[in-house]
Amino acid sequence: MKKKVLVVDDNPNNLLLEKDLLEVAGFEVFEAEDAASGIDIARKEKLDIIIMDVRLPDMRGYEAAKILRQDQATHDIPIIFVTASVMGEGKEEIRAITNTGFIDKPIDTRTFAKEVSQYLK
């Protein structure tokens, strides 16, 4: 059984690169360009992990994470945030949410899939 991963990023290039790297590593990849459609997918599919940009067009990453945590169907899915700066905005809010992690932007294409796998249950 392939692990199901959702990538949420409003930059189509980032989305494509991350999707390709994860597919090569054997994931089944779902894509979303904003938080709302990402949350929809998360509710329908039984996802193993979510990778999310911190800044999304419709809301901040930590706001989307709070919504996911309140929903019975999505409350225990690990969420990894991709962020550019060490002291980036909203980092404190994200740390307060259980079962979350960070991957630095720009991603390292050689280690990205491995880093993601570490967050799997």
Added chain:
Amino acid sequence: MVRKRPAEKSQEYSESIINTVREPLIALDQDLRVVSVSRSFYDVFKVKPEETVGQLIYDLGNKQWDIPKLRELLETILPQKTTFDNYEVEHNFSTIGKRIMLLNARQIQRVLGKERIILLAIEDITERREIENGLEKARKELAATKISEDAAREYAESIINTVREPLIALDQDLRVVSVSRSFYDVFKVKPEETVGQLIYDLGNKQWDIPKLRELLETILPQKTTFDNYEVEHDFSTIGRRIMLLDARQIQRVWGKERIILLAIEDITERREIENGLKKAHEELTELATELKRTSQVKSEFLANMSHELRTPLNSINGFSEVLYDETFGPLNEKQKKYVNNVLTSGKHLLLLINQILDMAKVEAGKMRLALSSLLMKSLLADISMLVADMVSKKKIEMSLAIAEDLPSIEADELKVKEIIYNLLSNAVKFTPEGGKIGMRAKKTDSEIEIVVWDTGIGIASENMGRIFEGFFRVDTPYSRVTEGTGLGLPLSKKLVELHGGKLSVESEGLNKGTSVRFTLPIISTKVA
């Protein structure tokens, strides 16, 4: 460089004002050294320009100016008040004899920097005093000897007429009794239209000035002496003038009539200087604010621009890396070489952008340090390992001299690593094959001192001033082939300074090697 121009212009402006004035004026810096002097100062006090500017005021004219009352004004009164008018100083000058001076002092803050400038306007009232004293003496002598009224008047008039300052004597009906010659000259009135006239009627009623009426009709009947009464008036003949009036009521000996003596000082020009300086000062303040704002806007623009540039660049680098790794199928040799070039250039560009962003952040005061305790001995060893590869490839020798007692320091780990890596990789880059590089580290009082040295191409003395400008690279065959951004050294200096340390570069000249010395405090003085 840009910053200096308006300031110099203003200084020139101020000096040209000072020089057009007839009244002796002297500008001092806060150490009481002469910054600038009006031409009339040289004339009146018989001192030479070459012995004046840069001198301590007390040393002027063979220490003739070492006057206790002047010391009191400059050292005791002025530090407490920024303005002090009509400070009377009497002094016997060896060159020009005994003089009585009234000093008006102003302290003016320089805009750029915290220095103060002291402006002294010097009015020589020796002659005015002589008249006053002469009149007083005449009155007394008359009382004693009962000389005729005519003789007394003649005596008083002869005194009035020898004076350069405009002076006017009125009887109690405010009719002109006598006038100094200079009054006619300064106010362009004719003698035949003056004596016997009501003062207000002088020069076709030009003298009918409300404030003068107030002084003569309201104030003087109550006080016999009134000094520094300021009157501003637009005369049809000589234009707008600002005058300071000193008034004295003198009882005539032989009767009960009073005489009013008015000494008139024209301070129009002095005011113009003061206003000119004030205006120059305001303009400078405005310019300084504008410059600060512009620099802030520049830094913010750079920070935003760098962020916007990084997003597409990260895509370029990411996709090139995947292609180069042949994740989705093999490339031929040429394709592989080309995509590697894209990746190398992309990474170089990313480094440049990151360094520009860091420079902008430091300049905008937005760079924050993440402080922690750093084991410097192992950190220095780690970084030297990073360059060891470059060193051996180039057949360079590297020697480390790290003191056994080198303490841990409180600093930002990533930034300290970046500083040391920048300096070591510069040393490798600018040292030809067969040369030597090295690093020394030791504890000094409350800091650690690190020196990164090499036997490489050095820095010509004429280029020493430019090496911190950014993008300046010594043009040699070595620098052509080396990778780098030209921002490593300026950024390192800024990062050292952000930690509260100092960074300096020494080189004996071209091909004589370079050594970069910097310090970092053991306990951070910065709030994280």
